[in-house]
Amino acid sequence: MSTSSLVLILVVVAVVLIAALVTGVVLTRRRRISLTQKEEAPRPGGYQASSGISLTPAAPEATTAEAVAVPQVPVPVERPAPVEHPVAERTEVDGQPGVGDDASVPRDSEKRGFVEVDLPEEASEVEEIEPTSGRLERLRGKLSKSRNAFGTSLLGLLGAGDLDEDSWQDVEDTLLIADLGAALTTEIVETLRSKIVGTGVRTEAEAQALLRGVLVDALGPKMDRSLKALPHAGKPAVLLVVGVNGVGKTTTTGKLARVLVADGRTVLLGAADTFRAAAADQLETWGKRVGAETVRGPEGGDPASVAFESVKRGMDTGVDTVLIDTAGRLHTKKGLMDELGKVKRVVEKQAVVDEVLLVLDATTGQNGLTQARVFAEQVDITGIVLTKLDGTAKGGIVFQVQRELGVPVKLVGLGEGADHLAPFEPGAFVDALLG
Numbered sequence: 279m280s281t282s283s284l285v286l287i288l289v290v291v292a293v294v295l296i297a298a299l300v301t302g303v304v305l306t307r308r309r310r311i312s313l314t315q316k317e318e319a320p321r322p323g324g325y326q327a328s329s330g331i332s333l334t335p336a337a338p339e340a341t342t343a344e345a346v347a348v349p350q351v352p353v354p355v356e357r358p359a360p361v362e363h364p365v366a367e368r369t370e371v372d373g374q375p376g377v378g379d380d381a382s383v384p385r386d387s388e389k390r391g392f393v394e395v396d397l398p399e400e401a402s403e404v405e406e407i408e409p410t411s412g413r414l415e416r417l418r419g420k421l422s423k424s425r426n427a428f429g430t431s432l433l434g435l436l437g438a439g440d441l442d443e444d445s446w447q448d449v450e451d452t453l454l455i456a457d458l459g460a461a462l463t464t465e466i467v468e469t470l471r472s473k474i475v476g477t478g479v480r481t482e483a484e485a486q487a488l489l490r491g492v493l494v495d496a497l498g499p500k501m502d503r504s505l506k507a508l509p510h511a512g513k514p515a516v517l518l519v520v521g522v523n524g525v526g527k528t529t530t531t532g533k534l535a536r537v538l539v540a541d542g543r544t545v546l547l548g549a550a551d552t553f554r555a556a557a558a559d560q561l562e563t564w565g566k567r568v569g570a571e572t573v574r575g576p577e578g579g580d581p582a583s584v585a586f587e588s589v590k591r592g593m594d595t596g597v598d599t600v601l602i603d604t605a606g607r608l609h610t611k612k613g614l615m616d617e618l619g620k621v622k623r624v625v626e627k628q629a630v631v632d633e634v635l636l637v638l639d640a641t642t643g644q645n646g647l648t649q650a651r652v653f654a655e656q657v658d659i660t661g662i663v664l665t666k667l668d669g670t671a672k673g674g675i676v677f678q679v680q681r682e683l684g685v686p687v688k689l690v691g692l693g694e695g696a697d698h699l700a701p702f703e704p705g706a707f708v709d710a711l712l713g
């Protein structure tokens with residue numbers, strides 16, 4: 279072998295060695311990026327947002343029980359699963375494309391070398407939550423069914439000028455169809471009649487202003503709609519969520535947790551619905567989305583025991599609010615209603631139950647009232663959550679249920695979205711109905 283061939287071979291070997299070295303360094307660095315865990319920033323005391331829901335502590339307790347000073351323990355937050363590289367979605371198995379395989383990479387495609395790619399941004403641990411203030415205004419479109427059937431027809435009738443008996447009958451029918459109930463309908467029609475005669479309404483704008491005033495008054499604008507969800511006497515506030523099957527209790531509990539976290543509160547969820555297998559999972563998922571712990575018991579276990587444990591855990595960890603979701607129960611089943619009374623009594627052994635929120639499905643109309651009466655007898659209802667108002671033209675049930683029970687509607691559900699729970703405000707509600 280000549281000297282020049284030897285030199286050539288040595289040069290080639292040296293080039294190969296350098297290339298291998300460079301590739302090794304690059305790969306080591308890349309691996310280091312994917313394995314090194316980022317320093318975790320300390321979690322602030324919850325996502326802060328201005329709240330449209332007025333939160334208050336309950337009236338001071340009569341008991342002289344000493345406040346338990348409990349250190350704040352950070353709530354464990356589950357990290358999201360690592361994002362899979364799109365290569366995992368390739369569908370080719372034998373090099374032959376099949377139906378729906380358009381997006382797969384053909385075997386004979388040109389190989390790519392190293393390419394600079396943007397790394398995905400780290401997913402935030404706790405979801406961003408829409409501010410609660412002004413939610414009813416923002417979600418007014420969700421009330422379009424009630425607006426069309428109720429507000430628009432009433433405005434059309436009242437703005438049409440001189441009203442004869444037939445027109446007043448139409449006004450009355452419209453109110454009845456919208457589920458305002460006979461007594462309230464009569465009252466509203468009489469008030470409208472006397473005001474229209476007294477003031478001589480001529481234009482639609484005048485009719486709208488007059489109608490607005492009468493409807494807002496009928497909604498009890500002075501009722502206390504604040505949510506007693508703030509800790510007091512060194513203990514968390516305890517809220518019990520009750521109602522018949524499928525009205526939206528678990529969903530409301532989850533949405534409410536978001537509202538509280540958005541207000542900077544710490545929350546613990548109690549899955550006292552041990553009857554429906556998926557309910558505890560459903561609640562836990564809501565909890566994880568806002569970094570709230572969920573206490574659950576065995577399926578079919580004693581709901582009172584889960585409720586008790588939840589409050590105990592909430593006191594130990596020093597959260598602001600414990601939200602307890604209960605199983606759906608038919609108001610006609612005495613045994614189940616007694617069980618609800620027991621859940622409340624057991625919780626009261628260690629803390630005050632600040633709110634019992636009755637969830638009513640607005641689409642069930644008058645039946646909701648019957649349910650409300652029975653629940654109110656069993657456990658003192660302190661507030662009503664009217665869900666699924668987005669799916670009904672009978673928004674008038676809001677008026678009736680408050681009037682019948684003397685209990686304020688505090689929250690309204692306006693959709694299946696995570697932030698589709700709004701504080702109820704009579705003025706904004708009537709404005710949404712009247713368009």
Ligand SMILES: Nc1nc2c(ncn2[C@@H]2O[C@H](COP(=O)(O)OP(=O)(O)OP(=O)(O)O)[C@@H](O)[C@H]2O)c(=O)[nH]1
Nearest residue numbers: 523524525526527528529606665666691692693694
């Ligand atoms: N459109 C609409 N759907 C809602 C609303 N609130 C709840 N839902 C839906 O109603 C269904 C029942 O909700 P859940 O929260 O599971 O009801 P639940 O009362 O806990 O049910 P049970 O535990 O079986 O008694 C779900 O599909 C919810 O997404 C709302 O305000 N609007």
